[in-house]
Amino acid sequence: MTKESKELILSTIQKNARINLSDLAIQLNLPEAEVEAFITKCEKDKTIQGYYTLIKPEALEGRSVRALISVSVQPENETGFDHIARKLSKFTEVTDVQLMSGNYDLLLTVVGASLHEVADFIATKLAPMNGISHHSTHFMLKKYKEAGFQLEDKDDYERLSVTP
Amino acid sequence: MNDSQSLPKGRIAQHISDLPKSGIRDFFELVLSMDDVMSLGVGEPDFATPWGIRETAISALEKGHTSYTSNLGLLSLREEICKYVEVEFGEEYNPEKECIITVGVSEALDLALRALINPGDEIIYHEPCYVSYGPVIKMAHGVPVPVITEESENFQLHPEKVRAAITDKTKAIVLNFPNNPTGANLTLEQKKELAAIAIEYNLIVLTDEIYAELTYDERSISIAALPGMRDRTLLLHGFSKAYAMTGFRVGFACGPADLVDAMMKIHQYTMLCAPINGQEAAIEALRNGRKDMELMKAEYYRRRNYIVNRFNQIGLKCRMPEGAFYAYPNIEASGLTSEEFAHKLLREEKVAVVPATAFCTNGHKHIRCSYATSMDTIQKALDGVERFMERRKAKN
Numbered sequence: 001m002t003k004e005s006k007e008l009i010l011s012t013i014q015k016n017a018r019i020n021l022s023d024l025a026i027q028l029n030l031p032e033a034e035v036e037a038f039i040t041k042c043e044k045d046k047t048i049q050g051y052y053t054l055i056k057p058e059a060l061e062g063r064s065v066r067a068l069i070s071v072s073v074q075p076e077n078e079t080g081f082d083h084i085a086r087k088l089s090k091f092t093e094v095t096d097v098q099l100m101s102g103n104y105d106l107l108l109t110v111v112g113a114s115l116h117e118v119a120d121f122i123a124t125k126l127a128p129m130n131g132i133s134h135h136s137t138h139f140m141l142k143k144y145k146e147a148g149f150q151l152e153d154k155d156d157y158e159r160l161s162v163t164p
Numbered sequence: 165m166n167d168s169q170s171l172p173k174g175r176i177a178q179h180i181s182d183l184p185k186s187g188i189r190d191f192f193e194l195v196l197s198m199d200d201v202m203s204l205g206v207g208e209p210d211f212a213t214p215w216g217i218r219e220t221a222i223s224a225l226e227k228g229h230t231s232y233t234s235n236l237g238l239l240s241l242r243e244e245i246c247k248y249v250e251v252e253f254g255e256e257y258n259p260e261k262e263c264i265i266t267v268g269v270s271e272a273l274d275l276a277l278r279a280l281i282n283p284g285d286e287i288i289y290h291e292p293c294y295v296s297y298g299p300v301i302k303m304a305h306g307v308p309v310p311v312i313t314e315e316s317e318n319f320q321l322h323p324e325k326v327r328a329a330i331t332d333k334t335k336a337i338v339l340n341f342p343n344n345p346t347g348a349n350l351t352l353e354q355k356k357e358l359a360a361i362a363i364e365y366n367l368i369v370l371t372d373e374i375y376a377e378l379t380y381d382e383r384s385i386s387i388a389a390l391p392g393m394r395d396r397t398l399l400l401h402g403f404s405k406a407y408a409m410t411g412f413r414v415g416f417a418c419g420p421a422d423l424v425d426a427m428m429k430i431h432q433y434t435m436l437c438a439p440i441n442g443q444e445a446a447i448e449a450l451r452n453g454r455k456d457m458e459l460m461k462a463e464y465y466r467r468r469n470y471i472v473n474r475f476n477q478i479g480l481k482c483r484m485p486e487g488a489f490y491a492y493p494n495i496e497a498s499g500l501t502s503e504e505f506a507h508k509l510l511r512e513e514k515v516a517v518v519p520a521t522a523f524c525t526n527g528h529k530h531i532r533c534s535y536a537t538s539m540d541t542i543q544k545a546l547d548g549v550e551r552f553m554e555r556r557k558a559k560n
């Protein structure tokens with residue numbers, strides 16, 4: 001399979017993980033068995049890291065509140081930022097952990113059922129953790145775009161339905 | 165009272181009243197009058213113009229850029245175009261006098277034909293083709309000479325057929341590859357053979373490259389860039405298709421200075437200039453629009469494969485088009501003519517396709533299906549075609 005075909009498979013399923021295998025194969029004009037084998041291989045070697053569905057936060061009661069938390073840490077001698085980042089990522093409340101350049105080190109996304117629940121997590125779990133020198137919490141008010149999807153596109157402009 | 169009986173006879177110029185009323189107009193009106201049609205009948209991108217380009221246009225308006233431009237068009241746009249054409253099409257042009265900005269390829273084609281044709285001159289073009297070619301030639305007082313491209317020849321234009329159509333009145337050849345409606349493209353070899361004929365018979369070539377970027381396999385240089393062709397070729401192109409900018413109405417022509425100058429004479433008195441907002445948007449498209457264009461093209465590629473494979477699975481033979489955004493299946497297996505097929509399919513399944521008679525006189529065997537529409541619509545429309553064909557098969 002060519003490099004371009006492989007990239008096309010990945011970019012297509014990145015936008016729509018639920019596309020069925022036969023549609024995917026015919027869209028890319030490739031044999032279904034080859035597409036399947038490639039995807040299986042990518043799942044094994046973690047090129048495909050998982051499948052995720054974008055769902056309106058309000059639709060899931062336990063996860064309707066989200067906060068972005070920037071965290072400054074004192075890096076440890078041997079492991080740098082990795083150790084504390086891994087520790088943070090083990091909490092179920094934490095959905096994203098990334099190391100950043102700039103004024104702080106780690107950026108977390110934390111979800112919960114309520115403001116109170118998230119605040120509680122910060123106060124009891126995050127703030128007391130060894131090695132964290134500073135953190136700052138930003139509650140998310142409204143999301144307009146996520147993972148390339150426009151979340152509230154109301155442009156319903158229509159072209160003429162037939163033109164030469 | 166204003167009934168047409170009382171109007172003076174001969175009120176409409178003869179060559180205009182002689183133009184046949186496009187048969188497809190009635191069908192188009194029917195489609196437009198219906199709600200909830202799943203349409204494969206649209207000849208323009210379903211994407212809105214990429215945001216970066218729209219944003220530039222908006223900010224140009226905010227700054228009050230609402231004036232005329234020079235007749236030839238903004239020099240900075242002509243400079244960008246000439247750089248682009250050199251890289252993408254393989255030929256160098258001087259932005260000062262070998263490039264003119266027009267209102268779409270439509271105007272460029274009209275200007276070129278009016279600049280070239282003496283009444284009675286013959287213009288060779290190939291059918292099936294974009295609906296305007298024959299009429300525009302006639303409106304310029306030329307004689308259209310269609311050469312038919314056949315499915316058995318992959319809808320490519322065979323140089324020998326062109327040679328056979330040449331008379332001592334032949335002035336020019338109009339080419340459009342990738343082609344609307346067939347999606348076919350020419351090989352470099354065919355371009356070379358056509359170039360040799362143009363040189364042998366001293367013909368001008370007008371090449372409508374509007375779908376050039378939307379070529380899904382390898383892309384060869386333009387016929388304009390072949391040896392001996394620069395001085396006899398007008399390269400006509402625009403932003404409508406690849407950059408999804410149909411409504412901005414910007415196109416251009418590149419060619420030898422005398423031809424561009426002749427086009428300019430007509431343009432300055434009839435159009436004055438292309439809209440400035442579109443011209444500024446076009447500059448942005450060339451400077452920063454490539455990535456968005458490639459993303460749209462990748463989407464067309466997936467849809468092309470899907471629609472063509474589905475047609476073949478359904479039993480309607482369809483070749484894989486090399487470019488543009490049209491599939492051109494053969495519908496003979498339905499036992500219907502293309503117009504019957506289109507009408508029945510519209511009525512029974514609310515799926516709109518364009519019968520090929522819109523694009524050529526012998527288009528009874530094909531329909532044009534645009535895949536410039538969402539994958540979802542394409543899937544539903546093809547499900548409709550599948551049900552339709554199953555009923556046809558059950559009947560036969």
Ligand SMILES: Cc1ncc(COP(=O)(O)O)c(C=O)c1O
Binds near residue numbers: 269344372404415
């Ligand atoms: C082959 C061809 N040429 C020209 C045009 C018109 O393009 P423009 O919008 O640049 O006038 C079209 C539009 O469908 C076309 O298919």
